[in-house]
Amino acid sequence: MMKNRLKIVLLLMFACAALYMVVKTPPGGWAALVSAAFAQDQVTAREAVVAGSTVGEVVANNEVLFRIRTSAGGYTPLERAQLMADRLNHSLNTGSLTADDITTGRVNGQDVVLAKGQVIATADSAHATLNRTTPIQLANYWATRVENIMVRAPVAVAPVAEKVVPIISVGSGTRVGGALVTGAADRLKDVKAVAQIEGNFQSAVRVRVLVPVSTENVVQNISRVPETSVTGLVDLKL
Amino acid sequence: MASYKVVAMALVLVFCLMVFLPTVASAEKLIGQLLKVFGVGYVVSHFGGQINSFINNLSGQRGVTWEGTTKVVPIISVGQGGYIGAAQVQGTPDKVSTVKAVGQVEATISSFRGRLLVPVNTTNPTRNLTRVKGVGVSALIDFKI
Numbered sequence: 146m147m148k149n150r151l152k153i154v155l156l157l158m159f160a161c162a163a164l165y166m167v168v169k170t171p172p173g174g175w176a177a178l179v180s181a182a183f184a185q186d187q188v189t190a191r192e193a194v195v196a197g198s199t200v201g202e203v204v205a206n207n208e209v210l211f212r213i214r215t216s217a218g219g220y221t222p223l224e225r226a227q228l229m230a231d232r233l234n235h236s237l238n239t240g241s242l243t244a245d246d247i248t249t250g251r252v253n254g255q256d257v258v259l260a261k262g263q264v265i266a267t268a269d270s271a272h273a274t275l276n277r278t279t280p281i282q283l284a285n286y287w288a289t290r291v292e293n294i295m296v297r298a299p300v301a302v303a304p305v306a307e308k309v310v311p312i313i314s315v316g317s318g319t320r321v322g323g324a325l326v327t328g329a330a331d332r333l334k335d336v337k338a339v340a341q342i343e344g345n346f347q348s349a350v351r352v353r354v355l356v357p358v359s360t361e362n363v364v365q366n367i368s369r370v371p372e373t374s375v376t377g378l379v380d381l382k383l
Numbered sequence: 384m385a386s387y388k389v390v391a392m393a394l395v396l397v398f399c400l401m402v403f404l405p406t407v408a409s410a411e412k413l414i415g416q417l418l419k420v421f422g423v424g425y426v427v428s429h430f431g432g433q434i435n436s437f438i439n440n441l442s443g444q445r446g447v448t449w450e451g452t453t454k455v456v457p458i459i460s461v462g463q464g465g466y467i468g469a470a471q472v473q474g475t476p477d478k479v480s481t482v483k484a485v486g487q488v489e490a491t492i493s494s495f496r497g498r499l500l501v502p503v504n505t506t507n508p509t510r511n512l513t514r515v516k517g518v519g520v521s522a523l524i525d526f527k528i
Contacts, residue, residue, distance in 0.1 A: 196480070212477060276476035277452045286451075286476065315445065325499070327519070344441040346434055349414040354442050354471075354522040367445050374473065374519020377499045 188233040188295075190226035201226030203266075205233070208294045211287055215271045229266050233295075236260040247292050249284040256284040258291065265291070306330040309379055312339045312355070318364045322380055326357050328373030335359045335370045342367075418526050423457055423466035424506070426526065431455035431469075438471050438522045449521060451475045454482070457506060458523075461486045464508045468525055472502050474518035482515045 188205045193212075201213040201222035211229060213222040220228065236242060239261070248259045258266045268284035276283055307327040311320045324339040340363040342354040357373040360366060417426050427434075435455045442448070451474050458468040470485040484506045488499040502518040505511075 209477070276480070277454060278476060283476075325497070342441060342445055342447070344437070346437045347414055349418070349527050350430075350434060351525040351527065352434070352438055352441065352522055353525070354438055354447070355520065356442070356447050367447055369447055371450065374521065376501070376520065377497060378523075380496045380498070381494060 187237055188230040190223060190230040192223045199223075203229045203233070205291075205295050210290050210294060211266055213272075214275055215269075217267075217269060217271070232263060232265050233260060233291075236263060236265070242291075242296050244292050244296050247288050247296065249281070249288050256280040258284055258288045260291070306333045307376065308333060308336070310336055310338050310357075311361070312341050312378075313361060313363050315340050315342045315363050315367065318362075322378060324355060324357075324375045325377030325379065326373055327376040328357070328370070332370055332372045336373055337361050338363065339375060340367050415527065423469060423526060427455060427457045427466075427469045434469070434524060435471060438524075442521075449473045452479050453521060454479055455524065456482055456484050456502075458485045458487050458500070459503075459506060459508045461488045461508050461512065468523065470500065470520050470524060471522035472518050473521040474502075474515075478515055478517045482518055485520060486512050 188203060188210070191202050191204060193200055193202050195212065195214075198214060199222065201224070203210040203213070203226045210233075211226070213225045213229075216222060217225060236246070242260060246261045248262075250257055250259055252264055252267075256268045257264045258268065266284075266287055268280045268287060270280055273280040273283045276286075278286070305327060306329075307325055309323050309325055312322040312324050313319070314321050321341060326333065326336050326339060328336070336357045336359065338358055338361045340356045340358045342356065344352045344354075346352055355375045356367060357370045357375065359368045359370050414426055414430060417429075431454065435453055438455075439449075439453060453471050453473045455469055455471050457466045458470050459465065460467050467487065472479060472482050472485065474482075481504050482502045484503055486501045486503045486508065488501065490497045490499070500520045501512075502515045502520070503512045504515055505513070
């Protein structure tokens with residue numbers, strides 16, 4: 146009699162446990178939760194020395210997502226990097242990231258990078274200054290890095306090529322030399338010349354801006370070809 | 384002995400400042416005088432930011448903008464050593480921050496003279512130069528002495 150009662154109690158307990166697991170199934174299922182608990186962090190933080198300064202780096206897929214150079218809020222650069230890595234890992238544990246999940250915005254008056262609406266990194270003015278840019282541009286740049294490194298599939302690197310084109314003075318339209326231009330092969334075929342824009346800084350400094358362009362008519366139209374740049378000059382000895 | 388050298392160098396520095404700086408009539412001549420006394424490296428390190436902004440404004444007036452960031456670094460002659468000018472480099476902020484100079488390698492073929500401009504991670508031409516990939520030269524800067 147006692148044994149039968151025990152069996153009934155045990156059966157009831159199993160039934161309750163089964164019902165609980167069905168009702169409380171987490172997003173992605175129990176298997177996902179178990180694997181997440183035992184999974185290694187995809188994003189890590191590490192200390193590095195760059196140009197003689199100790200910095201914190203947030204690393205994913207063997208690439209540096211952010212490089213934290215300054216302390217803030219009582220946290221060292223490494224501690225800040227670790228916080229960012231933890232936040233990204235938390236976002237990943239709730240499901241994989243898509244490009245739409247990575248956004249930028251303003252929180253407490255500062256430009257930030259968000260993943261699934263949660264703050265991942267703050268693009269403060271100190272880092273913007275160190276990167277010679279503005280906080281909003283830095284936030285956009287960091288968001289693009291997260292997208293490229295963590296979300297998008299690795300993109301095949303376009304073959305790099307180079308060619309020599311004439312340098313044409315923007316002021317006069319005359320050819321003033323030749324330039325070696327390097328860049329992605331599909332972009333390089335559009336480069337027809339290098340436009341030379343001249344200027345003087347405080348009389349003692351002469352500046353020549355060299356812009357790879359898609360037309361030789363640089364007097365009326367300077368159409369820069371992106372992802373290409375000048376890597377050499379060719380002069381004719383007279 | 385070392386202290387004598389330091390004192391001697393300090394005296395030379397003070398002498399140069401006394402001789403050259405009072406003759407500077409305006410800010411326009413300041414860079415020229417500093418070039419004569421201290422060289423290209425000094426001028427680039429102290430006026431690089433202003434020159435960089437000037438170049439970006441000059442480009443912007445013509446509707447030319449660059450992705451990423453830019454900065455001004457000295458050009459070093461890889462064969463002969465020494466600073467021979469300056470250049471503005473352009474690229475992503477993390478790569479541009481590692482560029483310390485542009486190495487210039489010269490070659491002559493027939494009547495053509497080629498000058499290869501390579502962004503590198505050191506200003507010392509005697510050390511191992513490592514090219515910083517993904518960074519290009521966007522402007523050349525000549526100094527009038």
